Amino acid sequence: MAKDLRREEAPIATALRPRRRSGPIFLLGLGSGLYLVLVAMLLWSLAFPAKPGVAPQITTLRQLNATRPGVLRLAVAGENLSPDTRLSLVRDSGGQRAVLANLPTYGLARDLILAGDYGLVANSYRGVQTVSFKDPERPRIIASLNLPGRAWGLSASGTTLLVAAMNAGIHLVDIQDPANPELLGTITTSSPALHACGENNLVYVLTTDRTLRIYDIRDPSSPALLSQTALPNIPWHGIKVGHRFLISCGKSGLVVVDIENPRHPRLGQRLALPGGASSMTTVGTLGYVAASSGGLQVIDLAPPGRIRVLSYLASPVRSFKVEVRGTQAYLAAGENGLQIIDVADPRRPFLRHAIDSPGNATAVALINKVALLASGVSGLEVIDLDQLPELTRTPLLKFDERIRRIRAGQELVFLAAGEAGLVILDNVVDTPPRIVGTIDTPGICQDMAISGNLVYLADGSGGILVIAVDDPIHPQRVGQVASSDPVTSLALAGGLLLATETSGEFQVYSLRNPQQPLLLGHLLLPGPARDITSTGTHAYLAVGKEGLVVIDLSDPRSPRLAGQLQSPWPQSELPNSNANQVLLHGSMAYIAHGSAGVKIVDVSEPANPRLIGQIENLGAAFALTAHDDLLYVADLENDVHAFDISNPARPLEVALLPTQTRIRTVAFTEGRLLAVGSGSGISLLPEPILGEQWGKTRQGERVFEVRKPVQAGEYTVRLFNGWGFDKRAGIALMNGKE
Numbered sequence: 001m002a003k004d005l006r007r008e009e010a011p012i013a014t015a016l017r018p019r020r021r022s023g024p025i026f027l028l029g030l031g032s033g034l035y036l037v038l039v040a041m042l043l044w045s046l047a048f049p050a051k052p053g054v055a056p057q058i059t060t061l062r063q064l065n066a067t068r069p070g071v072l073r074l075a076v077a078g079e080n081l082s083p084d085t086r087l088s089l090v091r092d093s094g095g096q097r098a099v100l101a102n103l104p105t106y107g108l109a110r111d112l113i114l115a116g117d118y119g120l121v122a123n124s125y126r127g128v129q130t131v132s133f134k135d136p137e138r139p140r141i142i143a144s145l146n147l148p149g150r151a152w153g154l155s156a157s158g159t160t161l162l163v164a165a166m167n168a169g170i171h172l173v174d175i176q177d178p179a180n181p182e183l184l185g186t187i188t189t190s191s192p193a194l195h196a197c198g199e200n201n202l203v204y205v206l207t208t209d210r211t212l213r214i215y216d217i218r219d220p221s222s223p224a225l226l227s228q229t230a231l232p233n234i235p236w237h238g239i240k241v242g243h244r245f246l247i248s249c250g251k252s253g254l255v256v257v258d259i260e261n262p263r264h265p266r267l268g269q270r271l272a273l274p275g276g277a278s279s280m281t282t283v284g285t286l287g288y289v290a291a292s293s294g295g296l297q298v299i300d301l302a303p304p305g306r307i308r309v310l311s312y313l314a315s316p317v318r319s320f321k322v323e324v325r326g327t328q329a330y331l332a333a334g335e336n337g338l339q340i341i342d343v344a345d346p347r348r349p350f351l352r353h354a355i356d357s358p359g360n361a362t363a364v365a366l367i368n369k370v371a372l373l374a375s376g377v378s379g380l381e382v383i384d385l386d387q388l389p390e391l392t393r394t395p396l397l398k399f400d401e402r403i404r405r406i407r408a409g410q411e412l413v414f415l416a417a418g419e420a421g422l423v424i425l426d427n428v429v430d431t432p433p434r435i436v437g438t439i440d441t442p443g444i445c446q447d448m449a450i451s452g453n454l455v456y457l458a459d460g461s462g463g464i465l466v467i468a469v470d471d472p473i474h475p476q477r478v479g480q481v482a483s484s485d486p487v488t489s490l491a492l493a494g495g496l497l498l499a500t501e502t503s504g505e506f507q508v509y510s511l512r513n514p515q516q517p518l519l520l521g522h523l524l525l526p527g528p529a530r531d532i533t534s535t536g537t538h539a540y541l542a543v544g545k546e547g548l549v550v551i552d553l554s555d556p557r558s559p560r561l562a563g564q565l566q567s568p569w570p571q572s573e574l575p576n577s578n579a580n581q582v583l584l585h586g587s588m589a590y591i592a593h594g595s596a597g598v599k600i601v602d603v604s605e606p607a608n609p610r611l612i613g614q615i616e617n618l619g620a621a622f623a624l625t626a627h628d629d630l631l632y633v634a635d636l637e638n639d640v641h642a643f644d645i646s647n648p649a650r651p652l653e654v655a656l657l658p659t660q661t662r663i664r665t666v667a668f669t670e671g672r673l674l675a676v677g678s679g680s681g682i683s684l685l686p687e688p689i690l691g692e693q694w695g696k697t698r699q700g701e702r703v704f705e706v707r708k709p710v711q712a713g714e715y716t717v718r719l720f721n722g723w724g725f726d727k728r729a730g731i732a733l734m735n736g737k738e
Contacts, residue, residue, distance in 0.1 A: 054080045055724025061717060063733055064703065072710045072733065073694065075701040076719065078726070085721050086644075087691035087704040088654040092714040092729060098355055098387040100370065102379060103139045105129060109374040111154045111321075112363040113161075118142075118178040119365060119372055120161060121380065122151035128163055130178050136370045136382050145181045147171050153237075157198030160184065160220070166192040170205055172220045185220040189213065195237050202226075202262055204245055206235035212247065214262045229265045231255055236292070237279035237321075241301065244268070248277035250292045254299070256307070269305055273297055274312050279321045286310075286346055288329050290319040296331055296339075298346045313341060313349045320362040328352070330371055332361040338373050338383060348434065353388040357381060403676040405447045408669030412436070412472055414455055415676065416445040422457060424472045427669060439475040441465055447531075449490040449497065454478075454514055456497060460486040464499060466515050479515040493534040496520075496556055500529035500541065508556045521557040525549060526564070531581040538562060538606040540589055542579035548591055548599075550606045565601055565609040567593065576620060583624040583631075588612075588648045590631060592621040598633055600648050613649045615641075627668040630654070630688065634663040640675060642688045652720060655688035 057079040064073040074087065108124035119131040119139075128151055130143040149168020154161060161173040161181065170187040187196075191209035198204065203223070205213040212229040233252035238245055243260035253273035258266040275291025280299075282288070287299035287307070295314040301307050319339075321332045327344035337357030343349045359378030364371055373381040405416040408427065415423040421441035426434055443462025448455050453470040464487055466479030485501040492498070497509040497517050504525045509517035526549065531542040539551040539559075545567055552562040567577060577596035582589055587604040598615040615621070620636035629646040640663055642655040663675045663683075673685040694705035712734050718727040 056080045056082075056085050056719040056721060056726050058717075058719055058726045058728055060701075061728055061731065064697075070707070070709055072691075072706040074691070074704045074706075074717065075697050075699075076704060077699070077701045078719070080721075081702050081719070082721065083693065085693065085702070085719055086652070086654070087706070088642075088718045088720065089689040089691070089706065089710065089715045089733075090655045090657065090718070091686040091711070092716055098384050099381055100137045100384050101139055101382040103131065103141070103382070105141070105379040108376055109359075109379050110152055110362055110376070112365050112372055112374040112380070113154045113156055114365050114367055114372075115156065115161075115175050115178040117367070119367075119380070120154060120156075120175065120178065120181075121374065122154045122163065124150050124152075127151055128154070128161070128173065128181060130181060131380065132179075133367055133370070133372065133382070136368075136384075139380065139382055143179050143181060145173065145183065147173075147183065148186075152193075153195045155195070155197040157203070160198065160217075162196040162198055162203060164193045164195050164205075166194075169193050170196045170203065172203075172217060172223075185217075185223065187215055187217070187223045194235065197238060197240060199240055204238055204240065204259070206231075206238050206247065208234055210234055212238070212245070212257060212265065214259070214265065226263050227265055229257060229267065232270065236277070239280050239282060241282055241287075242304075244304065246280060246287065248279050248289065248292075250278070251276045253277055254280070254287075254289070254307070256305075269307060271299070271307055271309070273309060275314060278319060281322055281324060283324050288322050288324050288343070290322045290331060292318055294319055294333070294336075296322060296329055296341055296343075296349060298343065298349060311347050311349055313351065321364055323364050323366055325366050330364045330366060332364040332373065334360050334362070337361050337375075338364060338371060340388065355383055355388070403665060404445065406665045406667045406674060406676050407448055407450055408667045408674070409450050412469065413667070413669065413674065414448055414450065414469075416448050416457070418444050418446075421445050422448070422455065422467060422475065424469060424475060426472075437469075437472045437475050439467060439477065443486070446487070447489045449492045451492055451511070451514065456490050456492075456517075458487040458490045458499065460488070463487055464490070464497075464509075464517060466517070468515075479517070481509070481517050481519075489529055489532045491532040491534050491539065493537075493539060493553060496553065498532055498534060498539050498553075500525070500532055502528050504528045506539075506541070506551060506559065508553065508559055510556070521555075521559050523551065523559045523561070530579065533582055533584050535584055538603075540582050540584060540603065542582040542591055544578040547579050547593075548582060548589060548601060548609055550603065550609060552606070563607045563609050565599075565611060567596070567599075580622050581624050583626060585626045585631070585645065586648075588645075590624055590626070590645075592624050592633065594620050594622065597621050598624070598631075598651075600645075600651065602648075613651060615643060615651055615653075623663065623665045625666045625668050625673075627673075627687070632657075632666050632668070632673060634666050634675065636664070639663070640666065640673075640685060644690070650722060652722060653725070654690060654720060655716075655718060657685045657688075659683060659685070 059078040107126035111122035121129045127147040128145045149165030153164035159176040161175045163171040169189045172184040174182045191207040195206045201218045203215045210231045214226045215223040217223045233249040235247045237248040245257040245259045247255045254271040256268035275293045278290045278292045280289045285302040289297040297312045298310045319333045323330045329341040329343045331339040333339045338355040340353040342352045357375045359375030363374035371383040407414045413425040413427045417423045424437040441459045443460035447458040455467040457465040463483040464481040468476045468478045485503040489500045499507045506523045508521045526546040527543050529541040529543045537554045541549045543549045547567040548565045550563040576594045581592040589601040589603045591599040597618045600613040602610045618635050622636045623634035631643045631645045633641045639659045640657040643651040666675045675683045691704040691706040694703045716729045
């Protein structure tokens with residue numbers, strides 16, 4: 001009996017692990033019915049293979065009425081929506097709902113001024129166009145005046161329009177009836193004309209040969225040249241203030257010319273501006289300058305002869321023109337569209353709203369409750385000022401130097417600002433960061449570590465500096481440690497200060513005397529470290545092409561190599577894949593590996609770091625920060641990515657946070673994500689809000705619930721799973737309380 005049982009068991013065991021020759025024979029032994037079923041299943045799988053994972057697709061999306069305060073629910077219909085599909089929200093700043101209309105001008109809309117209910121547009125080689133805005137949602141071109149040359153800039157003197165037409169000089173156009181403009185005459189200039197303005201039969205002309213020319217146009221058909229004045233740089237714009245003519249001269253700033261006697265003008269004060277000057281407008285004794293390198297500068301024009309800069313709000317790209325109404329300045333900010341700046345306190349302007357533009361915004365004008373924006377090849381945009389979005393992302397401060405590192409304390413934010421030393425910002429919630437103090441350093445400030453009111457600086461060839469910031473307005477150097485090679489990175493480990501040098505040396509200092517670190521021990525690393533962090537008795541270093549290095553600090557006088565996880569990518573196969581930064585989050589280390597993405601390493605056993613996952617398909621992962629279970633990756637080539645790392649082995653991208661420049665370092669503080677770009681300043685980025693599936697509607701839509709507070713506004717809604725995502729931008733949401 002036992003023998004027969006063993007004989008019957010054999011075919012079953014073989015069927016589970018069939019051999020090539022005997023398998024079918026044993027299967028037949030199970031009976032022809034089972035055999036036919038298995039064959040049918042095999043043929044079905046070959047004919048209809050299982051689909052690989054697919055990304056969700058959104059067909060419709062709507063907000064459901066709130067069932068309880070503070071909870072937002074969205075109903076989504078679409079394809080490939082499975083139980084593991086999740087949702088994220090990111091606050092938009094583009095403000096597309098505020099755009100009432102877009103009017104193609106079939107040219108290059110370069111400048112714009114108002115004449116009653118009409119707008120006059122300098123449209124490059126198509127001359128000047130008259131646009132009716134009586135119905136702001138349906139603007140229309142009602143007249144065109146073709147002119148010689150390239151219409152570049154506009155200004156009005158009474159009922160005469162002055163058109164700067166580059167090589168064709170200045171055209172004088174009668175706009176007494178804007179619907180029927182007529183050419184009166186032309187001022188011929190020997191160099192291309194960039195700008196003109198007029199008053200009392202006098203016209204002030206700025207040309208590319210760095211000259212101010214003044215003409216008498218009492219006879220428009222025969223303008224008379226009164227004087228010529230050489231300028232220090234190419235003049236882009238000018239404005240008459242009393243008997244002074246203030247000229248925006250690009251990087252040379254403002255130049256003041258005394259024009260009390262138009263036949264004998266005199267050069268006056270020159271005011272260097274940190275952002276240069278593209279154009280200027282005035283309100284009372286204040287001047288508002290669109291910075292040629294980006295942003296807005298506020299100038300005190302009183303008393304004459306001693307004008308001075310009151311404030312500078314920087315932006316990363318060139319600004320062209322500014323208009324002021326009440327306590328708001330409206331800035332045509334080139335590629336950044338329209339920026340609306342609060343200037344109630346002219347010493348501390350801040351960006352309140354931003355509207356993206358499809359073109360290059362070069363001029364702005366205000367009429368009733370709308371703003372008109374000249375956007376180059378995209379024509380004109382009409383923007384409803386009652387529908388402006390709350391700002392979620394924008395550069396707030398600009399620095400000429402490349403920021404190496406940003407660290408956040410409880411009330412202050414610290415920037416390692418290269419040759420500019422240490423920059424200190426306030427960290428007040430719900431207000432834009434502002435500079436409160438700076439201190440120059442002898443070297444190039446690379447990194448820092450913060451301990452209470454002391455900041456330790458890795459100052460390159462300047463060694464390690466100890467800065468007291470108990471008075472952040474006046475930081476003081478209170479200690480210094482010389483180094484044989486430039487210091488590149490720092491970290492704290494209990495009562496120890498850890499440092500690395502370009503030579504590859506790792507150093508451990510005692511902070512028994514916090515103002516005078518004392519060297520305890522050192523270790524030569526496999527290569528120069530780019531970043532360092534620590535937890536417990538171990539330090540974790542990003543060591544370029546050597547990957548992750550773990551140091552045992554249990555004996556600070558004799559640190560030793562505990563473990564290493566080298567980069568699996570040869571530089572020949574993946575150039576620029578060095579380990580740039582290491583971030584500890586729980587028992588995981590996340591390493592930014594440049595073109596190789598992000599490596600995720602289990603360091604629960606420091607001596608045996610294990611690679612458990614990675615994030616690929618990034619341009620160049622350069623910097624990292626984390627908050628809750630979200631990892632933020634600064635990609636030098638493609639904005640800032642946010643990943644859900646609640647399961648570190650399977651990170652999911654939940655959002656892409658657009659930026660206006662290449663981000664080099666990021667930090668999370670006080671519920672805000674701070675990002676610093678290459679020479680473009682510090683930005684606030686929105687934090688993604690995640691939602692989970694809650695159920696279904698009667699119509700079969702999947703319902704996603706968001707339990708975190710959501711402010712009313714426009715959002716990008718993203719559905720995602722492990723295979724991809726779909727998104728919808730500009731979705732208007734209530735805050736869940738209605």
